[in-house]
Amino acid sequence: xxxxxxxxxxxxxxxxxxxxxxxxxxxxxxxxxxxxxxxxxxxxxxxxxxxxxxxxxxxxxxxxxxxxxxxxxxxxxxxxxxxxxxxxxxxxxxxxxxxxxxxxxxxxxxxxxxxxxxxxxxxxxxxxxxxxxxxxxxxxxxxxxxxxxxxxxxxxxxxxxxxxxxxxxxxxxx
Numbered sequence: 033x034x035x036x037x038x039x040x041x042x043x044x045x046x047x048x049x050x051x052x053x054x055x056x057x058x059x060x061x062x063x064x065x066x067x068x069x070x071x072x073x074x075x076x077x078x079x080x081x082x083x084x085x086x087x088x089x090x091x092x093x094x095x096x097x098x099x100x101x102x103x104x105x106x107x108x109x110x111x112x113x114x115x116x117x118x119x120x121x122x123x124x125x126x127x128x129x130x131x132x133x134x135x136x137x138x139x140x141x142x143x144x145x146x147x148x149x150x151x152x153x154x155x156x157x158x159x160x161x162x163x164x165x166x167x168x169x170x171x172x173x174x175x176x177x178x179x180x181x182x183x184x185x186x187x188x189x190x191x192x193x194x195x196x197x198x199x200x201x202x203x204x205x206x
Contacts, residue, residue: 049129050137050190052118057141057186059110064142065149066104069162075171076160078103078153114141136190139182146179 069075077096079085086092122129153159154172162171 047121049118049121049134052114052121053134053137054114054141054144055110055117056114057138057143058145059107059112059114059141060138061142061145061182062103062107062110062149065145066100066107070100070103075163078159080160080164081158082160132192133190136186136188136192139186139189141186143179143181143183143186146175146182150176150179 070077077087077093078099079092079096080087084092085095087096150162150172154161154175161168162175
């Protein structure tokens with residue numbers, strides 16, 4: 033007898049890793065963006081495309097650094113909430129999540145972060161570009177393409193093992 037609850041089962045849905053893992057992925061994607069693109073490569077900061085805050089002046093860099101910090105705080109809050117949310121869902125016991133399911137939904141979250149942040153900050157509002165200057169549109173589009181690849185790959189990975197949760201409780205007639 034299979035020990036898997038139905039996906040439509042309200043108790044199983046309330047114990048799903050999907051939403052917490054996506055939120056974790058959003059936060060981790062934000063950290064990768066902030067650490068790699070803002071700090072290590074220094075390709076952009078939060079407001080580098082805003083004329084009043086160029087990263088080439090001390091005052092502009094101070095404002096950009098402040099907003100980079102706000103962005104990192106947002107990423108931290110997403111990770112913290114996602115982590116505690118996942119922990120709370122796992123705490124009741126009787127549920128096993130596969131690494132594929134967790135990693136898949138993390139990638140969906142990271143890809144969603146790239147897509148939303150890329151469309152809003154790079155294209156609609158124009159706060160910054162992935163890398164300003166020659167080929168900035170190509171960098172912005174590559175960022176979106178990576179986000180789409182992450183989201184699709186994560187979706188495929190998360191859905192590749194059937195149900196996301198398996199009850200560890202023995203059947204009633206055992």
